[in-house]
Amino acid sequence: MNERDSLILGAFLHDIGKFYQRTRQNPLKYKDVEEDVYGYGGAHGKWGASFVEEYIPPVFRDDNLINCILKHHKPTKVLETYVHRADCLSAGMDRTKAEERGDPYTTPLYCLLENISLKDRGKRSKYSHKLQKLSLEKDKIFPVETHKNTIDSSSYNNLWNKFTEDIEKIIKKDNFSDYFFTLYYIMEKYTWCIPGAVYVSIPDIPLFHHLKTTAAIATCLYDTRGKEEFILLEGDISGIQDFIYQINSPQDSMKDTAKRLRGRSFYLSLMNETFGDYCLNALNLTVVNKLWSGGGHFAILAPSTEENRRNIEEIEDKINSFLFKNYQGDLGFILGIVEFSSDKLKDFSSLLKEMGKVLDRKKKEKFFRQITEEDLIFPLKKHVCPVCGKDYEENSDICFLCEDHKELGEKLPKYKYIYKINSTEPVNSIIKFEDFYTYWDFKPEGKLVTGYSINNTEFLEKPEDFNRAGFIFSGNHVPGTEYGTIKTFDEMADSSEGANFLGVLRMDVDNLGMLFTLGLGEDRPEDVSQSRKSISRIASMSFSLDLFFSGYLNKICEDFENLYITYSGGDDLFIAGAWNEILDVAKRINDEFYCYTGKNPELHASGGIYLCKGKYPIKRAAEHAADALENAKKETDKNSLNIFTCNVSWYKMNEVYSFAEKLLTYLEDNKITRTFIYNTLHLYKKDRTLFTLMDNKITRTFIYNTLHLDEKDRTLSIPLMSKFLYSLKRNIKDEAVQQELKNMFSSLWAFAPVWAGISMLKTRK
Structure with a gap:
């Protein structure tokens, strides 16, 4: 294994010893190593190094890897120094001042969302997470009252045993890229609920997000030879809402509308993943460098090098040329760039604020190069699609994209896995992004296959079907009929209580931009060991919100018979269904979100509901629901639902x-x-x-x-x-x-x- 891969894996596993150590098991190896080797506060490095010897495939095991873990508190070589420095920068802390004063064996991971505030309510630790592997079950991911949350070595032992069982399932992999990718998702599954460190301040950063961001930073340090210069990239696909609801006329588009909308929404999710992964590959980065992804945008931490600057320009240009050629301006892409040095990592919120300004400016320059340099003439094609209104060449009733979206929406609820195939040769698949050599289908085909389990973290059931594996969360709940088909909007409207109306609900989190930039609060004297606005804490906040809206929302909707999740992810959602169930689910989402955030009165979502007939054009219904949502947010504190053109506070x-x-x-x-x-x-x-x-x-x-x-x-x-x-x-x-x-x-x-x-x-x- 090359030196760079050893560093990345070592940084990603540098604190895995904390997990192992809290089981109170003795490490099988390195137990006699003294503090003069591992450094002050670094005893967990012994357990981490032993984990490598016990569970990492021999082909990836070398001295560089072991020493990056064992000595990251007291580095003696360059690679170890990179891990040490990345460890500090991830938490936004000064290692010389950091000292664990809580009890790491019994202290739980406190609910991060509970402490998000614009009013400086002080620190709260009333709610915390249980030690449970990641899933979409409420009793696994919702915080509980801390005084009822008993954690001890047996809790860690139970989780550790399940963790190592999954680790052993990939012990035979010999390709580092495939192994590391799959390991990443195993780590997320089991370390999302473990506190990374128990400092004086509230331990609300999961071990997973500390490990992930440490590995991302260490990669950048290696590629810049320790210069501590970084680039924050944020990719954003624009035009999503108009694209999803692009319907030509109610008569021609009525058939299969629900399936097609669901398919379009998921298609855009796959497009976002494709673009994000393309950026990673072009910059020679791994999955840890993708800080978050969802809702049509992604963020990547990259090293600031001259080569990367050139590559970034080419990335944005290639993606926009692809979109311009295939969607004629309906979809666009902007890639925001903010360069910074390591001191800014202590206040990552300020970087997000700066990024917001960059994206706002670049939105006004969308397709600038394509408009000035490329041929703007789009030759008229043979047919006009009755669904989307676009012209196309194929001799078929509708264009191939609308047909693909319908098939995708129809199959999505029926399959447990979706596969990404990377191939330079054409692949027969439902979704094709040929310019990026990426194809998506529900059946594996090809040599380089990534299998994603949909809404299920048990993703290693069929390891023979793919080279690498992971899981994704996606709002894909649909109402079924007794005949095994998916209900249409008309059928859902006819199933309503009383009047036969379709309800359309749109919701999103209030003041989200301000919450990310200001909601974590200012550092206080007692926070010398850890910055409130660290990169790891913000990555965790993004993960927590997306877990609710992309994943858990499915569980809420499963309790209803006539609801169709058209879109959900990031911090917002769009659901259609029987009007009375739409009203009930809006109330339910608000109540559940309140509990999910540790009953934080400042973290809430507003909603807008519009009622119409089942045959009403869905694009117009979506626009009316968006108007209702906008009206709800006009209330002083927002936190309201607009229905029947009236705003009602959730409290009322x-x-x-x-x-x-x-x-x-x-x-x-x-x-x-x-x-x-x-x-x-x-x-x-x-x-x-x-x-x-x-x-x-x-x-x-x-x-x-x-x-x-x-x-x-x-x-x-x-x-x-x-x-x-x-x-x-x-x-x-x-x-x-x-x-x-x-x-x-x-x-x-x-x-x-x-x-x-x-x-x-x-x-x-």
Whole structure:
């Protein structure tokens, strides 16, 4: 094995000894090595070196690898120094000041998301993660109350035994690239829940993300010969939303729309992975250098060298030429570049802020070279696709891309694996990115095959089918019929309770950019051993959000019969389904996300819901839902749902929904009538327009103050209040119901469109 590979593997495994040591097992080798060899605080290096001897294939085992692990606290050679320095830079710390003062055998990994704050609420450690291998099950990935989270050597032993079982499954691999790639996913599966270090500050960085970023930094140090100069790359595919919902007309595109949308969304995920991997290969980097990937963008840490600068220009140019040629400007690609030195790694948030400015500027220059240098004439082709409206040459009913997207969307829920085939020769596959020699299919074909288990971390069940393996999380839940087919939008709408409407939900996390750049807080005197804004902590934050939206969202939707995840990933989602289930799942997602973040009141998502018929053009429905989401975010604290053109704070939503259900019960028991609710809603609309008609010459507050009304009565305009009370008396005979409705209307009047809309739609026949 060459020197560079030894360094990368050594950096990636430099702290694996902490995992081994916490089992309280004695290392089989190196147990007699003294501190003058491994250095102060570096005893875990003995366990790490022993792990190499016990579990790493002999073909990859050499002195460089062992010494990078054993001596990374007290380096004596250049490679060991690179690992030592990368270790410090990953955590944004000064090794001379770092000292583990907690109990590494019993201290859990605290919930990172619990401490994200723009208001400096102070450090919280109420929630932490259990020692469990990574999966999408709630009891595995959701944090629990720390005082109930018992961790001891038996917990570590159980996890270690499962870990080494998977490690032994790849012991016979002899290609380093394939071995390292597969090892990466095994490490993620088992070390995502282990605290990397137990310092004075809260231990909320997973061991995996510390190991990953240490290896990425060490690679850069090696390639720059220790100059500590880096490049942060961020790739971003633009035009995604318009591309997904690109439908020519409702009549021609109705058939297989749901499958095609799901396929397009996943197609873009595969495109993003293809572009990210192409960048890694062009820069001679490994998977550890890809800091995060999802939602149509990826980030890579690369060494700052003259060769890489040239390669980066060629990468962006090649990707844009491919997109320009094949999508005629519908999809674009920008590659942001920020060069920096090692001191900036202590405040990685500032680099993200700088990157945001770079990307904003480059979005205005999209396709600049293609427009100025390439032929802008696209020859007219034989046919026009009735689905997407693009012209094409093939003698078929629709263009090949729309056909591929339909097939992809149809097969995605049925297969456990998807395979990436790298080949310089054409491959018969569903998805082809021939310019990048990359093909994707649900069946392995070819010599260089990467197998990804979909939404399942048990990815080593069929190691004979691929050279390397991993797993991906993707929102791919679809509603099935009793005949084994996927429900159409029409069928989902017809399955709604009451009125046959399709609901469209869009949600995303509020203030995400600010949370990444400012939410980790400022370093304090007690944080001398570890920076709050380190690269490893930010990588972990990105992972945590994507795990919920790309992965766990499937588990939520499985509890419903008529929901279709069209898109999810990063920090946002798009779901279509029966309108009543869309409302229920929106509430459920909000409640689950609150628990997932350690009940952090500052980390929340807003949503927008639009209702339409099953045959309504999905592109327009998506646009309306986006408008609703934008309106929800106009609330002071955001954290709201917009439905029936009305914003409801999530804090108020349960009360509003419960009132709607109570109205529904009264309707079913004939205690109130639909006419009464309709008339009440009519009064609400008049109430909202009354003062507008007065040309804003007086205000509602002026009238209330003039009449000395109590605060609790400030819900309905005075001219309309008598009409409401009259309607209440005339239409409802039960005095107890009268009083209850009067009280509820008083506190929930502002949300009348929501509770009235829900109760009316659920009782429509």
